[in-house]
Each structure stands twice: as structure tokens, then as C-alpha cells.
């Protein structure tokens with residue numbers, strides 16, 4: 001099986017190794033601040049899916065600090081400015097545009113990756129990001145998680161598939177690269193549902209530029225942890241998860257780059273699956289199985 005791996009694609013595109021540095025835009029999320037909801041998506045931690053950034057510092061300082069933190073992990077000299085936590089296009093649009101421009105101006109940053117919700121993409125922001133992508137590549141990361149609106153409702157996602165698709169088309173229409181996140185192992189979903197989500201993503205036209213596949217991580221303090229305590233649901237084993245990931249990888253269109261197929265959540269609050277604790281073992285096992293597939 002041939003997959004387009006993120007690391008290989010980055011080497012081809014930027015001529016060497018690149019590393020993601022988590023940056024904070026200082027945004028919250030309409031699903032947390034009361035605009036759409038207050039509890040957030042059931043699987044989202046209080047950090048909004050990003051526990052490794054420094055929200056109070058100016059972006060250049062965040063970048064320098066992030067770089068120092070990863071200095072012993074990578075020899076990369078080019079970095080992706082990764083706005084990971086919360087909804088990074090939500091709030092004062094002019095402030096955000098300035099922030100993204102400042103980030104693009106950092107010479108060692110070779111691309112920006114901006115995670116957001118499909119219902120928080122004003123036309124002005126899409127136009128701005130499209131212009132910015134003429135200076136440095138910009139990836140917009142959309143968290144779909146599941147193509148099943150019923151699961152989406154149970155997870156308190158507060159947007160539906162139509163809203164995702166509308167945003168996707170506008171972003172692609174503006175020439176932007178889009179990376180879609182999906183989660184495997186959501187409560188109430190079986191393998192067929194997960195494959196259904198992957199089929200939906202694989203069938204998007206134009207083809208999706210990138211995908212991030214995550215295992216559901218049940219983190220302490222989240223609604224999903226509460227659900228799990230009250231009524232434990234099936235947590236995929238590493239073998240089950242890998243089997244489904246392989247089926248998904250096989251159905252992706254050739255244009256799609258696989259940005260990630262594991263997650264490294266915070267060890268301190270991870271309740272299940274415990275196999276996620278050993279990232280090295282997980283990667284070795286998964287890469288071995290993928291090589292055989």
C-alpha cells in the first residue's frame with residue numbers, strides 16, 4: 001500500500017525536515033463561550049485540543065519558546081506554525097489577520113496550519129487566508145470527527161455535515177489547502193460508521209489535501225469521560241484501531257497527504273485507551289502493519 005506520508009511530502013515540498021510548533025491565537029470557541037454551547041464537544045478538554053502552547057506570549061515569543069522546547073526532539077530548521085487549540089478563526093477578525101501575518105513573517109516558519117470549525121469562517125477571513133497562502137502555504141484544519149450527524153449531536157459538536165461541506169467548498173474555492181480531522185472510536189459508532197466517515201471524506205470533490213486520523217482519547221474532565229464512567233463503551237484495541245486505519249488509508253484519493261494516524265494526548269489526564277501512552281510502541285506496531293498491508 002502506498003500512502004503519502006506527511007514527513008515525506010514535507011521533505012519534497014520544503015527540501016528538508018519540518019516540525020510543528022504549537023502556537024496560540026488566544027481564541028476561544030463558540031461551543032464553549034455560550035454562543036453555541038458551553039460544554040464544548042464531548043471529547044474536547046478544557047485546553048481545546050491543544051495542551052502545549054503559551055497563550056499569553058506574543059506570537060514571536062511563543063515560537064521561540066516552542067522551538068527551544070523541541071530542540072532536543074528534532075534537527076529541523078523549518079517549522080509549521082500550528083494554531084491547534086480552540087477555534088482559531090473565531091473572534092476579532094482584524095486581530096487574527098494581524099497575528100497570522102506576523103506568523104507568516106517569521107523566516108523559519110515555512111507554512112501555517114490553522115485549526116477551526118466550519119461555522120467560523122467568515123468570507124473576509126477566507127479571502128485573507130487565500131491571499132496569505134500566496135506568501136506561505138496555509139492549511140486550514142477542519143475538525144469533522146464524524147460524518148454521522150447523529151453521532152455529532154451526541155458529541156455536542158454543534159454543527160452538521162452540511163455546514164462542514166459548505167465551508168469545505170468555500171475554502172477549496174478560494175484555493176486553500178484543507179486538512180480534515182476524523183476520530184475513530186466515538187461512543188455509539190461501529191466500524192461501519194467509521195468507514196462511512198472515511199468514505200465521505202475520501203469522496204469529497206475536489207479531493208481533500210490532508211487527513212488526520214485520531215483515536216478517541218478519553219480525557220479526564222471531559223463529557224466523554226463522564227459518559228464512559230456512567231456507561232463504559234467499547235474502546236478500540238490497538239489492533240482494532242490499526243485494522244480500521246489501514247482500511248481508511250487504502251480508500252484515500254492519491255492527492256491526500258496523511259498528516260497523522262495516531263494522537264499524543266496528555267498522559268496526565270488520559271483515561272483510555274492506555275495503549276496510547278506508549279507512542280513509540282504504537283507507531284512501531286502501526287508502521288509494521290501498514291508495511292504488510
Ligand code: SF4
Pocket residue numbers: 029030031032039040041044045048049085086087117143157
Ligand atoms: S469545536 Fe474544537 S475547540 Fe470547540 S469544543 Fe469542539 S473540539 Fe473543542
